[in-house]
Amino acid sequence: MASQTPSSQGRRYLVLAGPHAQDPELLDALRQLAATRVVETPEQVLEALRTQSCDLIISPATQIVPLARAAGHLRTENFLEEIGQGACVVGSTGELIWANAKLRSYPPKIVDAIRSACGELCRQFAAEPASSDPVRVRRQTTDVEHEYYFDLTVSARFGAEGELEQVVALAWDLTETKRLQEKIDAIDAAGRELVSLDTEALTQMDVSDRLQALEDGIVACCHDLLHFDNFAVRILDKQSKRLDTILATGLSEEAKSISVFASTEGNGITGYVAATGRPYICPDSSKDPRYLPGLQNARSCLTVPLRLRDQVIGIFNIESEQLAAFSDADCQFAEILARHVAQALHTLELLAVERHATTDQLAADVDAELATPLNDILADVTSLMEDHADDEQLRARLKGIIDDVDTIKKAIHAVTVPAGVSGLAREAEVRDEVLAGRRILIADDEDIIRETIADVLAKAGALSVMARDGNEAVAMIRAQHFDLVLSDIKMPGRDGYEVFAAARETSENCPVILITGFGYDPNHAIVRAGKEGLAGVLFKPFKVEQLLDEIRHALTEVGS
Secondary structure, three states: OOOOOHHHOOOEEEEEOOHHHHOHHHHHHHHHHOEEEEEOOHHHHHHHHHHOOOOEEEOOHHHHHHHHHHOOOOOHHHHHHOOOOEEEEEEOOOOEEEEOHHHHOOOHHHHHHHHHHHHHHHHHHHHOOOOOOOEEEEEEEEEEOOOEEEEEEEEEEEOOOOOEEEEEEEEEEOHHHHHHHHHHHHHHHHHHHHHOOOHHHHOOOOHHHHHHHHHHHHHHHHHHHHOOOOEEEEEEOOOOOEEEEEEEEOOOHHHHHOOEEOOOOOOHHHHHHHHHOOOEEEOOHHHOOOOOOOOOOOOEEEEEEEEEOOEEEEEEEEEEOOOOOOOHHHHHHHHHHHHHHHHHHHHHHHOOOOOOOOOOHHHHHHHHHHHHHHHHHHHHHHHHHHHOOOOHHHHHHHHHHHHHHHHHHHHHHHHOOOOOOOOOOOOOOOOOOOOOOOEEEEEOOOHHHHHHHHHHHHHOOOEEEEEOOHHHHHHHHHHOOOOEEEEEOOOOOOOHHHHHHHHHHHOOOOOEEEEEEOOOOOOOHHHHHHHOOOOEEEEEOOOHHHHHHHHHHHHHHHHO
């Protein structure tokens, strides 16, 4: 036996054999607290109690009732009255003989359901063949009107002639555990519905309809299952570390527009959770220095990370007007839902612009290889024109370089068109009548989006120029002629509205189409530009045909 600490001296524990008695770490811990002895049977427990007192008996659940029955000279009722679970004694004909205080504290329908379950087991015990074992044990789960759940351990006591005398039952309340599991299952099912949004149908929706479909699902789950009514979903911008609000229900406009970044300091609970990836329960917003304004009259909040695999892609924030409104269980529920929300958002993001299939692969490869260096030349020339705005002679020469780049692009495209059968004329190139020869500026800070659109337009016969940010786009607009501008709303430097304004200032006949994803439009660029002649809006993700149709429509409107 392990040496005892001073605090363990004088105390005695008895451990009735079972799985726990085979755990050496548990036994060592017990022996640090008291003189601990392991015995094999309930009778040995009683034998030990006859010789000396005991401070604690540790027994498997299935042995508690037999242990009580084995007491013999002790009243079973006295033994069971002291335990923390419901217990009762039921007669052989199913009548309730006795119930402890714990069981009597439950509603009568629960007591009656447990008595009825014991009565049914009495009939089963009585129908079994005679056995030399004076004690038989059964274990089952009892469902009380799908509202309460109990795990019953029932021991039958037989007389000397083999007749059933009575049964003793111990009832473990599983209601909260069962409800917790049912709630987790319901949240998981609702979350899976979010992820299973019909992607083909989504591509036909504009951003408001698409996000509304996602928001409706989250609202229903939060309200019906979690009883949360005020929440916000923010997505993390990987480059800037800014957390952009894409969905919000019940929160003030001020709260939605607050600039928050993923940082443990100075960016509230939202920034802290995004930076650490750890959930955060704020029981009293008035006393938490990290709390930033959200729901009007908010008293407490819960914030969990949106995780996609092992990466934090945003946060899910819930607020309440009640103090300490959120428990650890609520946090667990919110994390389950947040995983599904992250997956649903990722599904939408994966519906990005698809690359246009074509048999003219050689032209596409050459164009792709030379697009970046030619575009870099245009960017450098544009920058020089900005720096030497007063030198007309130099600007004219630089404008010539821009024209030369356009000529090079046309020549490359012509040369790389595959020839037909030797000796015959080259097969006619498939060109778009509206887009052919048009100079189109593509402004987007995401390389994949920018280059994909450029590929699509090149195959339609257009000349694409690419800008990597808002500042570069505005400079190119001021230095070059464009037939149409495609601009993302969210970019470093100038935003989409400023690009639109620069295009309108330079030429009222140059249509502008703005591009946005997840409904990001914090400065209401779409609404403002829409009142000032915006040609159209494309919502990521979009199909190639949607892109081309929108551009054709904008160019046709200008020409009509």
